[in-house]
Amino acid sequence: MSGVGAWIRYGDPISAAQIDFAAEHYRAAILQPWELEAAAELKERRPDMTVLCYKCLSSTRSYEPGPLYSSGVSYAEADQEWFARRTTGERVEWERYPGHWQMTVWSSDYRARWVDNVTAELTDSPFDGVMADNDVFDDYYGLNLPLREAGSMAELREGLDALVHAAGGALNEVGKVLVPNIAESRRQPGRWDAHASYGGGFEEVWLGYSPTDLFDPDTTEAQLPQATGPGLSILRVPTDGNDDHPNFRYGLAAFWIFGAGRGAYSATGHDDYNHTQHVAELDWxxxxxxxxxxxxxxxxxxxxxxxxxxxxxxxxxxxxxxxxxxxxxxxxxxxxxxxxxxxxxxxxxxxxxx
Missing domain, CATH: 2.60.40 (Immunoglobulin-like)
Incomplete structure (x- = not known):
């Protein structure tokens, strides 16, 4: 049995029981880049499953020991050169995410290193490709621009646009896909199709921001073309973490109506990527x-x-x-x-x- 579910799973260590469940019930999975054994087992048991490794486009994390990292450029490698800095010279740590440091995505040298590192890591990997997180649109992390070398979010978006295209092309050349977490693409016509053109796109806030803050009809309907691709569309609807939450079936119904069963679907609590979310209809x-x-x-x-x-x-x-x-x-x-x-x-x- 396998359905249309997406297993967004970059939290605590994975258990054998979760691997068993995922192999039976999910169409796609997003794991941490060091979870190579889990990725290999899922691909052996389910060759048709798309298994992606998590990589952040916009930050590096100071708490990760390595040798594999959730960022494209490690904290040690970034050193002094690629840390974004405020106009007063301090590095920029993300609000609500201690140990996450903003990178200079507007720097062509940073982008080139990100692409080289990630492509080399993925070339002989069991992963099918990368879910590239934080393809941001607005200031979600307290950057409070202007920064020393970036005056506006438009400059960050331009850098991320260049990074997505460079990384997508390089990964495609080695037989891998790039699936960015494309934030608020409805606000910029053509952004979803452009950034999803290297294997697909991930919408982390489909139909709403939170279990109780769902979008109005016009905003919702502006998101609906995401269900049709290009590539693998992974659509996640917010819940309170309980699989019985009504948003689970709300989003699943929209997934079928507008995507006709293409792509993969998930419903989770905020940053709740430790579990195997599931309802019976997900397997249908x-x-x-x-x-x-x-x-x-x-x-x-x-x-x-x-x-x-x-x-x-x-x-x-x-x-x-x-x-x-x-x-x-x-x-x-x-x-x-x-x-x-x-x-x-x-x-x-x-x-x-x-």
């Missing part, structure tokens, strides 16, 4: 679409050869929607579903054919 294959997405205001549905999905993007509690369900559908418990169902705002439903 709804088959081929029988129609394009059907819209009624900000409520959408789609029928497939093996099932049906519906989602209500409205945020106003009064905007409940009654939807007609195709005949012969059952829920996750195997119980038949009637001819209609009512979806509350920010809720989704995935059903399969009996």
């Amino acid at each position: 294959d709804l088959g081929a679409p029988l129609q394009d997405p059907v819209r009624r205001g900000h409520t959408w549905s789609r029928e497939f050869t093996g099932g049906w999905a519906a989602v209500n993007f409205n945020r106003d509690g009064r905007r409940r929607r009654r939807l007609k369900v195709p005949p012969g559908m059952i829920d996750a418990h195997g119980d038949p579903v009637g001819s209609h169902l009512v979806l509350a705002p920010h809720r989704g439903q995935v059903l399969r054919r009996a």
Whole structure:
């Protein structure tokens, strides 16, 4: 059995039981770069699984002992040259993430070293490629620009754009993919397609920022083209860490309606990348679409050869929607579903054919 799930797993050490579960239930996995044995085992047991190693584009971490690092340039290697500095000369440590230090992504020398290091590390690796984190759009980490050599976030974005293209091209040349964590691509037309063109893209805040801060319909619908690629789209919806949280099925329904089962999907708590998140519907294959997405205001549905999905993007509690369900559908418990169902705002439903 394997479904559409993505295992985002760069936290505590991995257990054998988690490897067993992942091999059975996930389509894609993101691991730490030193978890080579886990990557090799997953690829042996599931050659079709895309297994990526984590690398940060924007920072280096002072607490990692090595010899493999979650950054492209280690803390020791960065030395004095590639640390971003405030106008007063101090290095820039990220707010809320102690030991994470901003790098000079606007420096062509830094970018070249990042690409050389990561390409050399991945060339003979069991990993299929890299999930490149912190392809940032705005100031999320208290950089408080201007910095000594960068006056605006636009300059950081230009540096990251150059780094993504250089790294993606180099990794593709050695048979590996690059899947950046592309922040807020909806705010810059063409950014998702450009940065995902080397193997795919990762959207860490799909449909909302937090379990209780979900996007309004217009913002949500601006994200939906991410579900169709290019490459492997990994879409993560925020929950409180509980698999029974309604956001899990809300995002999964949207994943099917707009991606038709392409890519991989996850739902986790904030920075909660230690577990094997799962609901029964994550393993389902709804088959081929029988129609394009059907819209009624900000409520959408789609029928497939093996099932049906519906989602209500409205945020106003009064905007409940009654939807007609195709005949012969059952829920996750195997119980038949009637001819209609009512979806509350920010809720989704995935059903399969009996």
